[in-house]
Structures are given as structure tokens and as C-alpha cells.
Amino acid sequence: MKIAFIGTYAPRQCGIGSFTQHLFQSTGDGSGTSGNFVVAINDPGSTYMYPPEVKFIIDQDDHGTYLKAADFINQNQVDVCIVQHEFGIFGGQNGIFILTLLHSLDVPVMATFHTVLNKPSYNQLAVMKEITRVAGKLIVMAHKAAEILQQTYGVPAEKIELVPHGVPAIRYDRTAARLELGLEAKKVLLTFGFLGRNKGIETAICALPQVVARYPDVVYVVLGKTHPNVVRHAGEEYRLFLHRLVKKLGLEDHVVFLNQYASEDDLFKYLAASDIYLTPYLNEAQITSGTLSYAVGVGSAVVSTPYWHAAELLAEGRGELFNFADEGQLTNLLVDLLAHPDKLESLRDKAGEYGKTITWPKTGARYHELTRDLMANVPKAILKKDPALDRSILPPLRFDHIERLTDRVGIFQHANFGIPNYHEGYCLDDNARALLMMLMAYRRTNSEAALKQIAVYLGYLNYAQNPDGTFRNFMGFNRSFLDEVSSEDAFGRAVWALGYATAYSPMDAYYQVVQRLFANSVPHFERLKSIRSIANTLIGLYYYLKDNPSNEEMVELARKLAQRLYEAYQLHRTDTWHWYESLLAYDNGLLPMAMLCAAEVTNNASFRDVAFESLAFLESHTLSKGHLSLIGNENWYMQTGVPSPFAQQPVDAMAMVLLYFQAYNYAGDPRYLSRLYTSFMWFLGENDLRVSIYDFDTHGCCDGLQHDGVNRNQGAESTLAYLISYLALQHTFEKPYESIVP
Structure with a gap:
């Protein structure tokens, strides 16, 4: 073995x-x-x-x-x-x-x-x-x-x-050890190990004056360096505090600090030379103490506070306990033990017998x-992990955090941990995503609460649209917009949500508002330059055409936008780089997904081929580890560089889930369904750091994977990305060939 x-x-x-x-x-x-x-x-x-x-x-x-x-x-x-x-x-x-x-x-x-x-x-x-x-x-x-x-x-x-x-099998003769260390004429108390404030050395020092008054030959040896983490953050502050305390109490001749990391031979030599071993720790929440195990293992007489490990190890007469930070009780205990050598010997005998059972062999x-x-x-x-998703591991569908982030105006874009950050206000992007998510939720639940929230998010889009059909994006907490015209990306996300709402509005009153907002935005479609805005708009057109399949003008507009993605792809494609630009950045999955949408509504084989080729390329860079490993937003992935591993974002995981959902609905290949499951599990811990991004306490989603862990802030974008992905996943369990999500 x-x-x-x-x-x-x-x-x-x-x-x-x-x-x-x-x-x-x-x-x-x-x-x-x-x-x-x-x-x-x-x-x-x-x-x-x-x-x-x-x-x-x-x-x-x-x-x-x-x-x-x-x-x-x-x-x-x-x-x-x-x-x-x-x-x-x-x-x-x-x-x-x-x-x-x-x-x-x-x-x-x-x-x-x-x-x-x-x-x-x-x-x-x-x-x-x-x-x-x-x-x-x-x-x-x-x-x-x-x-x-x-x-x-x-x-x-x-x-x-x-x-x-x-416990190592190291033993020293007591008399020889005391003689070698110059302690033959002393009553020796000992503490060893790394120093830090939780060790409670001050309790032992404060207990000494009355002990020394009774036994002037007592010496307390504190053997050990300050813990490296303590030195790194606080220097030698604790050790200096102990030195000042010794001087204040006049114990300079009775306390010895040996500021060294002692070898095991030295440790056991001091244990053999000591009369009493002390662990005056201040907190019960210590489950393991190697130093205490060593002391008991070699048959030392031990006096300790009742932290968890000590309470167990010193049971049945193997040691004595005193209350945390109780210097008076410790004084009485030490005086009593030094006055009764037979008690000390009994402690040593019982500890020694137990020590024989815990040797390293x-x-x-x-x-x-x-x-x-x-x-x-x-x-x-x-x-080896089963590629099929175990439904039992999925948390229930909860909107607690969305409700926490939403007021009568819309959804706040940022949060500090699980609490809305009012300072950052609202934005078009997140209210568009929230509208999309709540429409999906209503289709699944028919919830009255969802119906009310749809009106809030749609109201934000209605208020944000300019007379010329563009949108404003950012709004402060005082309900004043902070910009005149949104970015193209935000525009595209609004069109995506409106297109979906055209297909799936729950009532006519909502539908009429959506139709007007969508129609007002159409003149700007062909002016878009950002490929992600084009992709988002294409997805919106895809859903609009589900409600208006005979609208040839919109089919032609979809074809024109898809052609621009196709041309960008051909411009940047090489034998080893199958992508729409010279880098993999954010929302990557939406680009091949938009081409699949365009292929479906235009029946264009070239669009289809580009979609699946770029999907395979993206997959080769994100799923090669057996779990979803997203392109990080720190530096992204330049064609001539290496992928950025961290600042992975939930919205990118959502894009992969929705891409595979669209691919599965288009091609009917169950492999895409399996990869959809794999992509969703990024939220629940199947990621590079192997920790859940979904917060089971708040029912929100953390803002991403950083280089050292999880970004615990839970903004709207992240939680909406999780919920949209969740709703897509749930739909595959029931109606796998009916597309309900972008």
C-alpha cells in the first residue's frame, strides 16, 4: 500500500x-x-x-x-x-x-x-x-x-x-535532566509551545506571587517562540507584555522566557525536569493540543484550564483542572500540589500509564x-462523478434575496454581503435581467408575487426609455438618472428581456407596454457595434419572432445582425482560434447561443456551423477539467496569452447554461443536456475552488470566485444569473424540447 x-x-x-x-x-x-x-x-x-x-x-x-x-x-x-x-x-x-x-x-x-x-x-x-x-x-x-x-x-x-x-518514544532521567539544565535546586513549572494571547501565560504569572512566597525556589519556564502569525500581525507585543508583567510583580528571578523553537529532544528534557506542566489557555474551543499530549504521554503532572482536549485527556485523575483566567484557583492548586508530593506522584503515575497507549508506533x-x-x-x-444531475442536491427555488434587493422602483444593482447597497442605486441591465427571470418564474409557478414583481421591473424599463427609443441605465437612490444614454450592452439586455416578454407576457396590459417599448427600440438595432449587444438583441428578436413568426421585416433584421456576427467570426478565425474576436472576455456563451437563435429563425446553415464550431472552441477552454472553469475577468484570455483563472463571474456561468440549453433544444443531443448540468453545478461548488457560490443562508448568489476565495457580496446580477440558470435547469426535467429561456 x-x-x-x-x-x-x-x-x-x-x-x-x-x-x-x-x-x-x-x-x-x-x-x-x-x-x-x-x-x-x-x-x-x-x-x-x-x-x-x-x-x-x-x-x-x-x-x-x-x-x-x-x-x-x-x-x-x-x-x-x-x-x-x-x-x-x-x-x-x-x-x-x-x-x-x-x-x-x-x-x-x-x-x-x-x-x-x-x-x-x-x-x-x-x-x-x-x-x-x-x-x-x-x-x-x-x-x-x-x-x-x-x-x-x-x-x-x-x-x-x-x-x-x-507521542514520541523519547524519555529522559529526571535527575539527569534537572542537573543538565541547571534546575536541580528548583521546583519547576513549565509551559511550552508557540506564544499567543490565547495561551493565557499571564494567568500563570499572576498566580505566582503567593506560590513564590510559600516556595521561594519555584521557577516558571516559558519555552517557545511567539507564533509566526502573531509576529506577522502584532510583532512581539504579547511577549513584551508578559515581560512587563513579570517586572511589575517582582518575579524576575522566578520566570524564565526561552525565546526559541525547541527541538523535540529539548522539549522532552524540560518535561522530564519539570515538577508541574501548565496549560493555562483562555478558551475552551481548542480541540487538539500536541504539547498537552506530549506532557501526558511522558507522565508529567499536568495542571490545565478545561479546554476541550484537556477536559478529556486529563480525566480519571491524569491531571488537575482550574477555571479559565482564575489565577486565585491556580495559586491554591499549585500550593497544594507542591505541599503534597504524593499527589504529584499520583498524577504522574496515571498520566504515564495512559501515555503508554498513545506512543507513535x-x-x-x-x-x-x-x-x-x-x-x-x-x-x-x-x-468518478456521475455526469447526470442528482436533483436531490438542488436547493429549493427561493426569491428571498431578490425581494430584499427590490423596492417599488426596481432592483438595486449591488449588495454588501446580503444587504442592499443603496449608494449604488439601480441600473437598466439588472432590471432587464430581473424582468426576464420573473417572467420565467411566473411561467413555472403562476405566482401572484411574481406577477407583481414583473410590473416593477417592466416599469423601470418603461421609465428608462428615452423618446428616441434608446435607454438610460444608471439611477441613483434619489430616483434621478445618472446618464443620458446607456451602453450598447445594456441596450441589448433590455431588448432581450422585452423580446422574451413579447412572447410570454402574463397579461395583455403588460404585453401592450412591452410591444411599444420594443417597437421604439427597433430603429437602433442596425446601428449597434458591440458584438455582445448584437448577440443580446438577436436573442430578443428570436423570442419576439415566437410571438410574431410571420414578421419578415424582423426575420430580415435578425439575419442582418447574425451576418455581422458571422463576419466578425470569419475575420478572427484561424486554424486554432475559433472565435468572434481576438479574446475570450465576458458573456462568452451568449455569442454562439445568439448564432443558434439566428440559425433557427433564418434556417441558415452557415450560422449553424459557426455556432457549433465556436461552441466547441469555448467548451475546450472551459470544460476540459470535468467541471466548468470560466474565463476570469481579471485579464480575460487574449489570443496570444493565457486564460485568466480568477474573477470568475456568475453571469458567465449563466451564459454557459443558456448556451447548452439552446444547443440541446436545437440539436436534441443529450450531451448538451449533460453539459448544461455540469455548467449549472458551478454555482453549487463544482468549480475551481470547489465551494458553493450560492448562499444557502441568504438564498442569494455571491459575486464570484476571486484568487483567494469567494466574493461574498451578493449583487443583483449574480443572484439573477443563478435564478435564471436554475429555472432553465428545472425546465429540462419536465419539458426538454420546449425552449422557455434565452
């Missing part, structure tokens, strides 16, 4: 790095020929001289290296991957980049959780839930962690395994057993 271990790794100064190294060394089949290897995570700006077992290095903040790591693992005939998870060691928002790696693997995954939060943020919850879904086994080190995984993250109990933190053997079980019960075949 061949295992790939993913995590930080020694010599990086990191507790998880030490854990991964011990796990690698203790997990094997005894043959020495297993070929196990490590994929190590480098923190930003650092390089390390790794040992030979490290075969691949991931740069924490470089998303591309996660994909390369997955390829490396897949190509090296690995049977199981074991990943160490802690939010801070992976790149992106809350370590989201690890999801890309996990989803790209072709082998079963086991995840060890070093942190399990009871009250995660939205992003932390999303990352954790996806890891728990992908991994076949989840390893925790405390019963409380298993409980939280079940209650907060919805993980089935049978997927969770409790495996204690391993035993922990490693348990991991090895679990990897064999995972291999036996997770056939590789099930790792």
Missing part, C-alpha cells in the same frame, strides 16, 4: 509539521518498500531543506501548485492520501485552496482535523463541509471533536474515527489499519 501524506513538514517550525513527520515514520507495512511520500506545504516566502521523503512542495498561496500536486499524486500510483487539516496552513480564504487539490485526486482521502470549530464562519463552514464530504475517513483526537462534526457539520458517526495524538499502526479499511471499502470507481 502506497500512501501520500499532505501537510506541513519538518524542518518547518510547526506543530503539524512534526505531527506529519511522526505519522510518516510510524505508518508503514514494515517492508520498507512501500514508496510512501510527503507533499509538504511551504509558508509564504520560506524555503526548507526537506528530507528525501518530501517529493513535492506546495507554495501555500499559489493555487496552481495545488493542481500540480494532485497531478503528481495521481501519476504516482498512490492508494490513499492522508491530509492534515488546519485552516492556517493552506492558501486562500480559510484555506480554501485545499479543496482544489482534494477534488482533483483519483484516490481515497483520509483527513486529520487539528481544529474543529463549534462556531465556524460561513467560509470555514463551507471548507470543512466540503472536506468532510470528499474524505472517506475523518480522524479526530477528542470525543468532543467527533460530537461537533456530527452536530455542526452533519457528518455521519460511522465516518469519524478517534485516534489519539501520538501505536498511533501509526491505527492509521495504517484505517487506510487499509478505506482502500477495501471505497472502490476507485465511485470517485
Whole structure:
């Protein structure tokens, strides 16, 4: 059996790095020929001289290296991957980049959780839930962690395994260690590990004056560097605070700060030399402590606050507990233990007996057993995704966020998270999309609420149209327009919505307004220069002709507009570039979709051929990974460059959904239906970062995938793109050959 271990790794100064190294060394089949290897995570700006077992290095903040790591693992005939998870060691928002790696693997995954939060943020919850879904086994080190995984993250109990933190088989003679460290005449209290405000060292220091008054030979050793993340953001502020506190209390001869990252040999030497080991942490929400495991594992007398791991590990007389930040209780406890050596010895004995059960050889053997079980019960075949959409995973159709963004004037264009941003006002583009979406929704639901909202959005378009048939776009919150004439793109989107409304107005009163607005705009169709505006207008004409199929003037107008797209295509087409311009930018799917619409209403084979050829070209650049990977809006994709991977927008995913819907209706090929499903799943997490863009709390849609995670703002364009795509998808379940969407 061949295992790939993913995590930080020694010599990086990191507790998880030490854990991964011990796990690698203790997990094997005894043959020495297993070929196990490590994929190590480098923190930003650092390089390390790794040992030979490290075969691949991931740069924490470089998303591309996660994909390369997955390829490396897949190509090296690995049977199981074991990943160490802690939010801070992976790149992106809350370590989201690890999801890309996990989803790209072709082998079963086991995840060890070093942190399990009871009250995660939205992003932390999303990352954790996806890891728990992908991994076949989840390893925790405390019963409380298993409980939280079940209650907060919805993980089935049978997927969770409790495996204690391993302890190295390093032992020192107490007398020799005290003599070597110059502590033979002292009563030694010890705390070790990275320093940070959550460690509560000040509680222990404040408890010392009365202890020292009773036992003048007491010395408190604080062994450890300040945590690198703390240094990065706050410098040595906490350490300096502790030094000032020591001086204020007159404890300079009784507190020793050793500002170093100690080797494991040194750690165990100090543990052997200490009388009492202290972990005065300030918060119960710590599910794993490697330092505490080490102390118990070697039989130290431990005094701790009752954080989750300590409450379990020190049960049954293996240690003593005191309340968080309760220096008085700690003082009394320390005085009592130092006065009664028999109590200290009892704590050591019970801890030592338990420590024999959590040595690394035993922990490693348990991991090895679990990897064999995972291999036996997770056939590789099930790792491949079924291309058919599982309807049960779809959230219900909800308009909560649309209602939140809409007032009597129209829909606000932007939001801060899930709250409307009134400062940005309204725009024609979004009210046109909202009209389109609500018309689609009414066709599906016959909802009175939808009928009322249609009137609001149509009213905005009616108010926005100038006497000459053009439109204004942006309106402030004070209901004053901020421009005289909209962009061509906004004009085209308005025509698209009006054309659809011509075909599917729910009542005559709406229909009459739509007819007038559409007719007023027609004189501007042939003046359009933007190919996307032409495409949007073509789609509007397509739906207009569903209501007026014998209008030859409009058929001819559609042919003329399509001919201009056709000519743009021929101008830019080469043997390797099948597109309408020299770059792939935004709303890409709408261009071949518009050509399909034109091919249908004009029965023009050339338009059809261009549509399907450009569709195939776009598909080759967006679906080659097995999921939808959109062209990002940071720099787009220049013909002579490389695709921009991020700032992926929901409106572009919508364009792909609608393109495949149109292709399916035109050709009847079920492959297009499958690709429609794949494109829609971009919203629900089948994307490059493997996290849902749809917000299940607000029922809105986030504004896109950024280089480090999700843009949590939920503007109108994004949520409308999701809902239009959702309604298109739902229609395929019932009437696959009747086109209801653009």
C-alpha cells in the first residue's frame, strides 16, 4: 500500500509539521518498500531543506501548485492520501485552496482535523463541509471533536474515527535532566509551545506571587517562540507584555522566557525536569493540543484550564483542572500540589500509564489499519462523478434575496454581503435581467408575487426609455438618472428581456407596454457595434419572432445582425482560434447561443456551423477539467496569452447554461443536456475552488470566485444569473424540447 501524506513538514517550525513527520515514520507495512511520500506545504516566502521523503512542495498561496500536486499524486500510483487539516496552513480564504487539490485526486482521502470549530464562519463552514464530504475517513483526537462534526457539520458517526495524538518514544532521567539544565535546586513549572494571547501565560504569572512566597525556589519556564502569525500581525507585543508583567510583580528571578523553537529532544528534557506542566489557555474551543499530549504521554503532572482536549485527556485523575483566567484557583492548586508530593506522584503515575497507549508506533499502526479499511471499502470507481444531475442536491427555488434587493422602483444593482447597497442605486441591465427571470418564474409557478414583481421591473424599463427609443441605465437612490444614454450592452439586455416578454407576457396590459417599448427600440438595432449587444438583441428578436413568426421585416433584421456576427467570426478565425474576436472576455456563451437563435429563425446553415464550431472552441477552454472553469475577468484570455483563472463571474456561468440549453433544444443531443448540468453545478461548488457560490443562508448568489476565495457580496446580477440558470435547469426535467429561456 502506497500512501501520500499532505501537510506541513519538518524542518518547518510547526506543530503539524512534526505531527506529519511522526505519522510518516510510524505508518508503514514494515517492508520498507512501500514508496510512501510527503507533499509538504511551504509558508509564504520560506524555503526548507526537506528530507528525501518530501517529493513535492506546495507554495501555500499559489493555487496552481495545488493542481500540480494532485497531478503528481495521481501519476504516482498512490492508494490513499492522508491530509492534515488546519485552516492556517493552506492558501486562500480559510484555506480554501485545499479543496482544489482534494477534488482533483483519483484516490481515497483520509483527513486529520487539528481544529474543529463549534462556531465556524460561513467560509470555514463551507471548507470543512466540503472536506468532510470528499474524505472517506475523518480522524479526530477528542470525543468532543467527533460530537461537533456530527452536530455542526452533519457528518455521519460511522465516518469519524478517534485516534489519539501520538507521542514520541523519547524519555529522559529526571535527575539527569534537572542537573543538565541547571534546575536541580528548583521546583519547576513549565509551559511550552508557540506564544499567543490565547495561551493565557499571564494567568500563570499572576498566580505566582503567593506560590513564590510559600516556595521561594519555584521557577516558571516559558519555552517557545511567539507564533509566526502573531509576529506577522502584532510583532512581539504579547511577549513584551508578559515581560512587563513579570517586572511589575517582582518575579524576575522566578520566570524564565526561552525565546526559541525547541527541538523535540529539548522539549522532552524540560518535561522530564519539570515538577508541574501548565496549560493555562483562555478558551475552551481548542480541540487538539500536541504539547498537552506530549506532557501526558511522558507522565508529567499536568495542571490545565478545561479546554476541550484537556477536559478529556486529563480525566480519571491524569491531571488537575482550574477555571479559565482564575489565577486565585491556580495559586491554591499549585500550593497544594507542591505541599503534597504524593499527589504529584499520583498524577504522574496515571498520566504515564495512559501515555503508554498513545506512543507513535501505536498511533501509526491505527492509521495504517484505517487506510487499509478505506482502500477495501471505497472502490476507485465511485470517485468518478456521475455526469447526470442528482436533483436531490438542488436547493429549493427561493426569491428571498431578490425581494430584499427590490423596492417599488426596481432592483438595486449591488449588495454588501446580503444587504442592499443603496449608494449604488439601480441600473437598466439588472432590471432587464430581473424582468426576464420573473417572467420565467411566473411561467413555472403562476405566482401572484411574481406577477407583481414583473410590473416593477417592466416599469423601470418603461421609465428608462428615452423618446428616441434608446435607454438610460444608471439611477441613483434619489430616483434621478445618472446618464443620458446607456451602453450598447445594456441596450441589448433590455431588448432581450422585452423580446422574451413579447412572447410570454402574463397579461395583455403588460404585453401592450412591452410591444411599444420594443417597437421604439427597433430603429437602433442596425446601428449597434458591440458584438455582445448584437448577440443580446438577436436573442430578443428570436423570442419576439415566437410571438410574431410571420414578421419578415424582423426575420430580415435578425439575419442582418447574425451576418455581422458571422463576419466578425470569419475575420478572427484561424486554424486554432475559433472565435468572434481576438479574446475570450465576458458573456462568452451568449455569442454562439445568439448564432443558434439566428440559425433557427433564418434556417441558415452557415450560422449553424459557426455556432457549433465556436461552441466547441469555448467548451475546450472551459470544460476540459470535468467541471466548468470560466474565463476570469481579471485579464480575460487574449489570443496570444493565457486564460485568466480568477474573477470568475456568475453571469458567465449563466451564459454557459443558456448556451447548452439552446444547443440541446436545437440539436436534441443529450450531451448538451449533460453539459448544461455540469455548467449549472458551478454555482453549487463544482468549480475551481470547489465551494458553493450560492448562499444557502441568504438564498442569494455571491459575486464570484476571486484568487483567494469567494466574493461574498451578493449583487443583483449574480443572484439573477443563478435564478435564471436554475429555472432553465428545472425546465429540462419536465419539458426538454420546449425552449422557455434565452
